[in-house]
Amino acid sequence: MWGIMAKWFSGLHVRLVLLVLLASLPALTLTIYSDREQRKLAEANVEQEILQLSQLATINQETFVENTRVFLVALSHMPAVRSTDLTECQELFSHLFTEHYPQFASFYVADLDAHVVCSAPNTHVPSRLRECEHYAMMVANQDYVVSNYHICESSGEAIMAMGYPVYDYEDNFIRVINISIDLTWLNELAAQVDLPDGATLAVFDHKGNYLTHYPEPEKWTGKPLVEGSPFYPLFSQGKGALVAQDDDGIQRIYATTPMESSRGSVTVIMSVPTSVAYAEANRITTRSLTFLITATLLAAAAAFLLAEVLVMRQTRALLQTTKQLAAGDLSARTTISPDAGELGQLAYSFDQMAAALEQREQERKKAEQAMREYATELERSNRELQDFANIASHDMQEPLRKIMNFSELLRERYDDIMEEAGRDYLVRMERASLHLYDLINELLVYSRINTNTQFFEQVDLNEITQHVLTDLELQIQESGASIEVSELPCLEADPTQMYQLVQNLVSNALKFREAGSQPMIKISSPEMPKAWGESNDMVSLTVSDNGIGFDEKYLDRIFQPFQRLHQSNEYEGTGIGLAICRKIIERHGGSITARSKPGQGTTFAVSLPASQN
Incomplete structure (x- = not known):
């Protein structure tokens, strides 16, 4: 009932009539007051x-x-x-x-x-x-x-x-x-x-x-x-x-x-x-009320008619055009002259807005077409890249394995008759072959992050971290590293890629240190900051070390493939580990950054969604 009344009173005709009635209230109040005074006089x-x-x-x-x-x-x-x-x-x-x-x-x-x-x-x-x-x-x-x-x-x-x-x-x-x-x-x-x-x-x-x-x-x-x-x-x-x-x-x-x-x-x-x-007072009041009611009704009728002629026709045109726009017809226009008062100016602005929307819709369709073409091209390129990765995995690794096998035979059978220079050449060949082998494997991992993946599931980062530390136990013992692990969160993620992420970050912390120094590594999950009144659905992971650090002006560079801040003879590696980390995190809808100063260690900060809804 209230909804029907509210809808009825929301009409412009009714509101204008109500305004006329409200305008008559002072006269009605004066009439009632005059009647009371007449009665007091009686x-x-x-x-x-x-x-x-x-x-x-x-x-x-x-x-x-x-x-x-x-x-x-x-x-x-x-x-x-x-x-x-x-x-x-x-x-x-x-x-x-x-x-x-x-x-x-x-x-x-x-x-x-x-x-x-x-x-x-x-x-x-x-x-x-x-x-x-x-x-x-x-x-x-x-x-x-x-x-x-x-x-x-x-x-x-x-x-x-x-x-x-x-x-x-x-x-x-x-x-x-x-x-x-x-x-x-x-x-x-x-x-x-x-x-x-x-x-x-x-x-x-x-x-x-x-x-x-x-x-x-x-x-x-x-x-x-x-x-x-x-x-x-x-x-x-x-x-x-x-x-x-x-x-x-x-x-x-x-x-x-x-x-x-x-x-x-x-x-x-x-x-x-x-x-x-009260006869005279009643007579005066009756006459005044009769005149007031008659005048009010005439004014209400005039307001109703004037509203129809001066307002409602233009309003209906605006409403009809709005419905056409809502239905997707961006060519709809009100055709109301801008000289027709405020409503005309409103209609003119509305038509301009509709024209701008139509133009933007055309631009959007062109952009969508370009995006579809780009996506098709990108899909083709990714497919070619995947094909290349497969070729590299099969066609490049097979000759490389033969090189490595023959170098091992040379060492076993002819080591005693080779000169010192020959032995040096053989060592260099073996080292280059191993580096190339690691590079091919890293490229395969990088190319398969978005294709060769598992379904997301609940992952406990505590278990992942312990698994990584177990696999890196030999490197940890050789470097004498001290690793402190705080309580880590659970999240919905790809467990294999979480393992790769933690392994790459810890390996970097073990690798990039001053010669003869003991690595101090801390793995933790500080509480994420959140806006007032909002729930926090992100988890964090930080890996801090006391290594050589770097200048933060190179922050974007370190996450690019094959971008190194040091010569390969100083620190081993392919230069693609952090790029893999970044691609894994982006696939999970998160972000990664780093804080560092030369000689003062580095802290990698990872933010990941707790749920992949």
Whole structure:
């Protein structure tokens, strides 16, 4: 699944469309940020509305309280209220309530014994007036008294009571007049200020009891505020706003403010459905997102089409040409003009590269043909060389053996009659014959290194070295040589050629020494240096001596056939031993070098692969 998606997203069309989408992210972020700010502004508007409503209610309340005070003062001086006969008082209160003040919840006169002596009809009269806190305050203060909003124990309604003392004509305190109003006026005020659709308004006393609720005041008035209600946290903190769901699952913005006055304070909490409060923000956001999505889709479509016209056609041409080149058609070209922008320049460079590849391929084929011809010629030459070696082995060795046999007969039969000069000539002839015999054998060995070979197998250089030292035991004893052999490695090689390699190196160390000196020879295998992090698959072999040494400027010369640094009468040999060593090592994929100084000995260092994979 992820592979399919990765392949799909790797297309140039898709990537360009994604770039357009990414370019629209800042605008989308700005739209989302603007929406959040609009919602914050809507919440602030709800807070502002509840604050304005609270301020308006406070002003109305203070005005009503002051007007009521003036009304009570005037009423307390009327004869119908001050006289002992309260018949006119009853008629007066009934007229005032019915015609002018129907909003009064209670309207009565009580004596100092807590008896209601006059009241308006159809208004609330406390059944236990003596226990009423407001009545006790009126009697005790003998002045204008206004209570806080509270739930009346008798009626269960939320009311605010106002009272004033009544004096008789001798200025004796004889009665109190009380007027109470409920919070119906606040509901009416809420209706008048045109609250948002679905808005609610709740008023709580300092104990957290509902004083009123708009709408449906009768359902809530007098009930305590429960802790799980969305009103509860706002009531506790006294100010602020929050977004929560009500009991019906409707999400609302709740805002609160205290309604304070000289008579105390209550808490007013208003809620507005978020669908109403955020309506303008949602409208703006929807319009912005619609415009943004439309513009993004149009830009993506334009990018898709422009990519097809300006990029994809040229890209497909490049891709097709690349496939043709990969298939071996080096004559393929894009044919795109170099004036077609950056892709045109790329195509032009690509065509130049293809032309260069085609030319190099032609040159490579010519070189391969020349190499095949050279290999054929080399094979023919090697075959002729091998034939020559075979001829030399048969046709040259046979006359040479006769010369050597006849010289031996001459020595045996005519030694006593030959002069001294004749004997010297015979010795020289024998020595030259032996040298020629060794030279022919060495040439045969050299020519057969790459032809007359065994299969590679595991070879222990310790065993090879011991075999060589056993075969050279006579020369070692005659020279008095001291030979030190360290632990040597195992490798995959031709065992016969490994024997020839070690024998030639040790023989050289025994041969090339100062007259009368004791040869000191060391055969070892130091650890090969390797690059960090790489495994070492090479083994080493070194043969060091204390012989005559040589100048390292002749290093390449000593590994060439028949190249000698000394006269043959100084040191015996054919001059082909080190050439054989080098050819054996090259056949095994290794290398050989030497470190030396005249008179300070020589160290031959051989490096060979441990495995011939």
